[in-house]
Amino acid sequence: MLSNLFSIGIGHYLFVSGALFVMGMLGVLLRKNILVILMSIELMLNAVNVAFVTFAYYLNDVNGAVIVLFVIAIAATEAAVGLALVVLLYKNFKEVNIRFFEHLKG
Amino acid sequence: MAEVVIFYVFSAVTLFGALGVILHPNPIICALHLVATMCGIAGLFFGLNAPFIAAVQLMVYAGAVMVLFLFVVMIFNLKQEGKHIFSPGQFTNGLKVLFGGMFAGLLLSSILFKINNFGYLTPDKAAPQFEVKNIAKVMFTDYVFSFEILGLLLLVIPIGTVALSRVRGGTHAK
């Protein structure tokens, strides 16, 4: 057991990735500040990045690294657009509570 | 041994940063915690023998994106949210935590029980696969189309962002 602790393998990195993802997910699900939700989304994206790079490293495959670059680029644009939207919302409603925006219902 | 230290240090930074993001009531502090997480992740990448990606991670996230976040938070001048940082609704929150936990359990069990399938994998630490040259080769051959599309996206996004957040009448609007 202890030896597992000290010989770092694929499982360790994946565990960190998973924990990060779950945290991000809980942040998205539970927080009410839209900004924090956006941050949590970044967390999830990064968790996936970690998993990608881990597999790329352990499988000796460069494709994973390339995908990570794509993901980073898209995450950046997503953050930009998301923040623009948040700014717009805040300007119009002076509100960042996600429960305030519940007009999409039947 | 060095990789063990790197792993534990940076994963600790990463996870504590993440916890701070989702638990701290003040969005500014959240953003700062996020910076810490990003740095931790960059360190993990470093430990995974991918220094280029770590560098990109640091530049894009910790540099660009986080600055953007901080700007927005600062512009809003958001104060502490008070006690209720989570959405109301005990039942749904319970469900969220429950299913989140189940998801975590599923992930954990899959890592624990399926990890043996990857046991034979041994990373070739000397291999230069994460060198910039190799990445660029793949990116500009196999992924060139995606790359171009991404370029286009990166062009469109700023325009869209500007269009979204501009004030009607330009900078001279009262």
Add this chain to the structure above:
Amino acid sequence: MFYVLLFAPLLGFLINGFRFRSTNAKLAGTIASGAILLSFISALFYFGQLIKMPAEARSLSFILFDWIQVGDFSAQMGFTLDPLSMVMTLIITGVGFLIHLFSVGYMDHDERPAKYFAYLNFFVFNMLLLVLGNNLLVMFVGWEGVGLCSYLLIGFWFSDPEKAAAGMKAFITNRIGDAGFLLGIFTIFLTFGTVTFTEIASSVPAEPLTGWTSPITLACLFLFIGAMGKSAQIPLYVWLPDAMAGPTPVSALIHAATMVTAGVYMIIRMNVLFLAAPNAMMIVAIVGALTALMAATIGLAQNDIKKVLAYSTVSQLGYMFLAVGVGAFGAGLAHLMTHAFFKALMFLGSGSVIHAMHEEQDMRKMGGLKKYMPITHATFVCGWLAIIGFPFFSGFFSKDEILWMSFHSPRGHWLLWVVGVIAAMFTAFYMTRLMAMTFWGKSRVPESIHPHESPVTMTIPLIVLGFLSVFAGWLCVPHGLGSVLPGHPHNFLDQWIHPLMGKLEMGHGSLGMEFGLMGVSLVLVFASAFMAYRFYVVDPSLPQKAQARVKGLYDLVANKYWVDEGYFKFIINPLVRLSRHLWADVDVKLIDRATYSISDLFKNAGGGLRMVQSGNMQVYALYILIGVVVSLFFLMAR
């Protein structure tokens, strides 16, 4: 010529029907009476033809067209003139004509005489269909048609709710009978494969079938239910007294002379069938006898002149059924005929009285009318003597024959005779009472009314009918009586219809017995008539005392045994209540509510699902998570 006989009344109906707004009673009456006269003349013409034929072959048939033809069932619009329908046709058109004539005077001041005469003509047309039809279905057409006309005529003065209700009551009660008649038709067709009279008669088995459930017995009973309705027998007689709401000539024509005898005619027509079903005949005779008795007792205590006559009609119809029930079809027909004459006479006479009294029908406000209305009185006396069976008046012969046959016939019984004689006694009592209260004794007429003799169009029919009620009996002198009377008159009527009758061995009764029984009944009848005379003419205070002594009995009779009330209480009202419950509880509460609950189920399900779509994005994210977890679970569990 035959079509003149049949369709002249229809033509009269159409002409008067299209000019129903006309108020010219004379013109409308002339058209209508002319139509019936035409019909009567052609009937006489055919009567002459029939007489010329040999007795066994007296039958003329006329087929108009195939009416209903389905599978092996076929019914023609076909008619037949044979001795039986000839007699009926003559009665209908003859008496009908006289009553039309009478109506001209009676309806002089009415608002809608043309409509009245149209209905009357239409009635005659339907009655002719009934008696002339050569199969049960055509008979049924007439059967319902006369009911319809009766409905229209009873409710002729429809502004009075009671009269309109009486019409409806008549129709519904008749309908009950008609339903039975329909079942009879069905049973007969399923048994014999035909509905034509001659074919039925020829395929009835020779031996009588005992037992209750044989198809023939059932068919006869079903047909008899029809007859009960139409001819006002227990338990369906209740409509007839109410039917007196119609104009009085209508009561004379429809509710005395013709329509109500349709049931008797039908049984005589189906005599072969009935002879094959002794049980059914027994029921007919018992019901007839009971009706005769019961209606006669009710007649004792009525004060409305028309009601007395109505119950008397019911009672006399009971006699006819008693006759046909014991197999004395000739006697039944004879009584039908004589009754048609004397009862029509009395109804018209009462109409004349009512006309003179300005629509007053209560006998307690009459009395002593003899001196104001001599002709009416004289003719009424003829009718009175005929109905109580005064020797050698028409009713005497026919009623005596019936009583004798009910005793003597193999299908008869001495109890039936006893009941018949008691009924005859009551008949004598109430008819004498009627005479006494109306015509004799002191006048109780209110000051404001000045009775007067009726115009000549009204008295001529009275005179003719009076003549007929006196002498018509000589056409049907019973065999035993005829053998001792001078000139030995035959029973012409019996001989006339004999070829159509089934065989029933009568045996030879002793002449002494016959005369003995006749003597008993005559003595009782005279005693009772004399008693009535004493009660109502000599000492008018006696009735009060007698009433006081038998108060319970008197109330029972005066209230008609509470039969109407009973029907309302035990049948009609519960039915209406049930219907209300069916509507309010079953339709609205049960069925509709059940469907609503189904629709509510969907509505609520929709409402429940609507909650899912809350607009809360984090909850949407939760759904995604749930989906992911569940699908992962399945993937990993595999």
Add this chain to the structure above:
Amino acid sequence: MVLSLIVFLPMVYALFVAGLPEKAVKKATLGLSIIHFLFSLSLLQFFNPDTANLQMVERLTWMPELGVTYFLGIDGISFWLVLLTTFLTPIVIAGSWSSIVKQEKAFHISMLVLESAMIGSFLAFDSILFYIFFELSLIPMYFIVGIWGGENRIYATLKFFIYTMAGSLLMLAGIIYLIFQCDTQLGQISASVLDFYKLDLPFVSGRLLNPQNVLFFIFCLAFAIKVPMFPFHTWLPDAHVQAPTGGSMILAGVMLKMGTYGFLRFVLPVFPESVAEYTPLFMALGLVGIIYGALVAMVQVDMKKLVAYSSVSHMGYVILGLFAMNMMGLQGSLFQMLAHGISTGALFLLVGVIYERTHSREIAAYGALAKAIPIYAISFLIITFSSIAVPMTNGFVGEFLILFGTFQASPYVGSVAVLGVILGAAYMLWMVKKVFFGEEGAIVKKYPDMPDMNWRELATLAPLVIMVFWMGLFPGTFLRVSEKSLENLVKNKHNYNISVELKEDDSRSLGVNSEL
């Protein structure tokens, strides 16, 4: 070609009417519908009543993958129903002459489309085509009740629509099952009704859930709702009360017959074993319908509702006759469908006439109308007598034959059903007494010089009255046409089949598949 014209010409007329100015619509529609009736009379010329075959067949491929064809034909069962539809439509349009004041054009277009759909459902011999017409007829009716109806029209029209729709959707599932059953049993996928007749659906006696029974009940439900049979009848009174006069007339006159026609065309021949097994149930339901409808009619306070419940009662007779499954019962049922169409149509017309004058249908508010408007009273009485089956009117022949057939099939049921004759007279005469006789009611006093029926109304009613007597006196005209077809049904309960009569030139000109 003739049948297609009869089905689709009203739709063409509807298009034409749509282009006319609002003023001319009424007259044009009346004229066109009369022309269409006269045109449909040409069927008398072409139709041969001496055979049970399907005649004047038109068949074109439509959806070959599902075996669906455009398949029209006519036989003795549908013949008079088609003519009834074309006969009633002009009368309905004339009857709504002055009662429809808003959106006249839309009303008349709806009527024409409705006519087309109803004729189509009587002539379609492809199950899918039948289903389409069957459903299509709902849409104009939905609008007719929903737009031109009374106060509570939306409730009524929704109830009507959802009730009938619910039933027929299940039927669609049944039809699809049968189509695929054709593929397995006959080796060729087909939606033709004629092929359905050839199917031998699995049946286990005494078990409720076996394929034939399930299909039987599915189809029965669809048609029973349409008829409507007890206990699915509650939509009818509401729909009738709220519908405008014309809507009630066409609803009672023709649409209800689509249900009984469905029984005759689908249920009886396709599911012979189930029919035999469940005949007692349906006879009982028919019987309950007769008695129940009559009893409930007796306590109604609204004239239209009374007539509506009388429809329930009369349609109960039809069901009874159908399930008697003998010549007498079937002929009677078919005749009663026509007779009911005529007499109930006329009753609704007459109720509409008086409603236009007083805007009240409350029975208790009337009284002594016979004095105020005698011609109306006479007309009403004539139709009443037809409705309560007085001999020599159309109602008698139908009811007599049905009762006869029922009595033949089961004397006990027949004996009870005869009670309906009594009750029928009771409720109709009760209404007549209250409305026309007695003392003047509040409404009659309120309109002291109410006009009697005018020439237009008389002319509208006259054809119906003529038909009442014609059908009563010469029922042979009608019975003769359907005789052979029904005989075929009675004689071949278990191997029912209709053969197709093809003329040489027909098949060529229409490109008909010759191996039908």
